[in-house]
Amino acid sequence: MNRVITSFNTFFLIVLFLSLIFSIFSLPKLNIDEEQSIRVNFYELIQDDNQLFNSSIPDIGIKKETKNLSSNNKEQKVVETAIISKFKINKIDIKNEISKIKLSKEREDILRVSAIIQERISSVWIKPNSLSESLIAKVLINLAPSGEILDFDLIEPSSNNFFNESILTAMNKMTFFEEVLSLDRKLFEKNFRNFNLVFKSSGEIE
């Protein structure tokens, strides 16, 4: 009796193990009926759709946002296969998209903070009159993560001493760029730990 129970247990464990393995490695079956839709938000996916359906599948009235499946079973299977295989491809696309979104978010953050810094410096820089001269000077800024200006240096002065002095005077009015506090630390280290301010005078009245 014990042997029977042991064998049953062993069988049960094997079945359990197999079903676990099966559940791990089996792909989820994607069923899409006429009422269901998949939102395709990414431009690349839309392009892929067009390529996919244009090349291998006859025109079945697939729209960019909603894919209506035909009533024909054979065609439905083809479409399902196509979409499933497409989903396999698009896992990579989605990863790319996520990294793109991340990059674009980073870019947005950099632009946002840069614009605020630009505005704040402009509000304190009393630009000398230099109608006939085009001048450029560059200041290297070293920031703490708190936004405190640890150091600044006029690394590329212009040929006009009063233009340079006006820049140093403006820089001395600034102590903090607290806007960087809103940034991710890695983003701060990469872009705002050290950055340049390029002061320009076009030589025109502005």
Add this chain to the structure above:
Amino acid sequence: MIRFFLLSIMLVSNSIFSILEIEILKGSDNLSKIAFVPFGIEDGVEEDYGEQISQNIEKNMLLFGEFENLDKNEMLSYPSSEDDFFYRDWKVLGVDYSVIGRVNSVNALGNLNISYSLFNINRRIKILEGEIVGGEDNIEDISKIISNRIYEQITGLRGIFDTKLAYVINSDVDTYQICISDIDGKNEQILFTSKSPIMSPDWSPDRKKIAYVSFENGLAEIFIQDLKSGDRDSIQALGMTNSAPVWSPDGKSLALVVSFSGNPDIFLYSISNKRLIRLTNHYGIDTEPSWSPDSKKIIFTSDRSGSPQLYEINTKSKRKKRLTRDGNYNARGRYFPDGKSIFFVHGNDGNFQIAIKKLSSRYIETLTSTSLDESPTISPNGNIIIYATKDGSNGYLGGITLDGKARFSLPVKNGSVREPAWSPLIN
């Protein structure tokens, strides 16, 4: 593998060589704030002098609206030497620069030794110090010298507080006066009064003479008047009428308009040998000449294209070039002191405004917002334009800094003021 290697190089090079750059093109609309601290005095010197000098300097520096001041009552202390000067006392009040000084007596004859210092509060450094010895009667002149030095140190431009202005006042229907005064309107001096119109005053480069047009003999005639002696001489050039005289930068000749049989053209007139040299010869009206700072070219107004436009002519080759094309009225052109730009009266839809144009650019920019502006004249440092304009029927002098931050009007005179001419600097 190769792709990975290349990507690694790109990332490394990116992190090593690229650094975020933020461009700053626009400056603040705010003005620099200056604290003019009453000058300290030595025992035995009249207390009034310390206050008087700092007030004079303050008035000068604020004359064209280029700076703002800190009210004396807001000051936390009145330091008169560097030892008593604490940057934090001024930083906390939002001051950009502080002027301090001290008046010491030199001798019993009334000579004073005035020492002064200028501090950049934001940079926490002293940027100017100096001493002047002068008489008690010269407090105003001493204040102007100190004001010039402070102005130069802050702006990088020559100070203009000791310059003068010539202008014409039309006080009654038939009374015209040509006057000169200090740039702040003080010390007005009437050079000549006439019942006929007086026009177009222009300073000789040494500031000793003024040339102008008078109609006292019925026709437009050019006179040169010596400012010290008051002597007047008609240049008696040929032709029916002579007008619009402008001194050459070397003071040896005049550019002027001579009209033979009713057709005005531009000529050069040598003062020493009284010779006329024709520059233009066109059936259109050529008028309002003015020299380039290097004496090589003359800008003038001509209607040869059908409307008044600005042209320049090389005085040697006599090659001409049209300078303006925008709008149907551009007249009374003058060069900037650096010779790279011009300013003039630009007419558009019945509005006449002061405009500027870089000679290397196609575009013009109007500076003023009033609608009947005329006769612009520029400060010798090239930073301020004064022009005649109208409020109803009354003419007055308005001014604007080239950065457009400050607009001002000069003290009102008895009568309509027209045709301002800014004197050169004293070298």
